[in-house]
Amino acid sequence: MNEPVPSETYAAQVRRLADVTARVHTQRQEAHTWYDQQCAAADRAVTEATDQLRRAEAEAEAARELLERVDGETAHLWQQLRDRLGGGRRAGAPPGPNRDATGDPVHLLQGVRELLDRVGQPGEMPASANPVLAVCGVFGAVLAYALGAVAREFGESSGGDLAVGMPVLALVVTLLGPLIGLVPAKRVADRRHAVFGPRPMAVVLIAGLACTALLLAVGR
Numbered sequence: 001m002n003e004p005v006p007s008e009t010y011a012a013q014v015r016r017l018a019d020v021t022a023r024v025h026t027q028r029q030e031a032h033t034w035y036d037q038q039c040a041a042a043d044r045a046v047t048e049a050t051d052q053l054r055r056a057e058a059e060a061e062a063a064r065e066l067l068e069r070v071d072g073e074t075a076h077l078w079q080q081l082r083d084r085l086g087g088g089r090r091a092g093a094p095p096g097p098n099r100d101a102t103g104d105p106v107h108l109l110q111g112v113r114e115l116l117d118r119v120g121q122p123g124e125m126p127a128s129a130n131p132v133l134a135v136c137g138v139f140g141a142v143l144a145y146a147l148g149a150v151a152r153e154f155g156e157s158s159g160g161d162l163a164v165g166m167p168v169l170a171l172v173v174t175l176l177g178p179l180i181g182l183v184p185a186k187r188v189a190d191r192r193h194a195v196f197g198p199r200p201m202a203v204v205l206i207a208g209l210a211c212t213a214l215l216l217a218v219g220r
Contacts (some may be wrong), residue, residue, distance in 0.1 A: 004213045066105070070106070071103045073109050124194060124195055125196070125199070125200045133203040133204050140181025141181065142179035152166060180208075185200060
């Protein structure tokens with residue numbers, strides 16, 4: 001037959017069981033706490049990774065838009081340069097990107113735009129063009145004088161009122177000769193991409209007036 005277990009031994013076993021149960025409960029709580037911490041850390045890592053991915057996508061989109069903007073502006077400026085060089089055979093295709101370039105490309109393109117604007121502004125007619133301008137004035141005076149002479153002869157041959165009116169008209173046309181010379185002189189200035197200002201106009205008018213006066217004096 002089984003002998004009864006002493007009460008002291010039973011009490012010790014109960015205390016041992018209670019201790020083991022308490023340790024298991026503590027370890028279980030620690031395990032749950034560690035698991036919760038790991039889940040929270042993983043969630044934070046996922047959130048941070050998602051935010052970084054969104055920022056990277058936004059930066060990539062901004063870089064793509066900037067690249068398209070820079071490429072479009074570069075092509076526009078290059079086309080302006082080709083037009084000012086005349087055609088574009090000497091300019092060729094736009095240059096590729098410079099990997100060693102630093103700084104904001106928008107600011108760099110702004111500097112190029114300002115430089116191109118300064119280069120494209122027409123300058124003053126040089127003094128070396130004065131002979132050509134004088135020839136334009138003389139040409140206008142001679143042409144007007146010739147037209148006036150034709151008008152006078154037509155009036156004299158027609159007789160009547162034309163014989164009175166045509167000489168007056170011929171004189172008016174002759175006096176307009178210096179102004180006629182401004183037309184070819186303006187074309188010369190446009191071809192040289194220069195400003196047809198007061199000084200070139202004065203050269204043309206003075207030469208035209210001098211030639212007109214000389215023709216009138218000789219024709220008397």
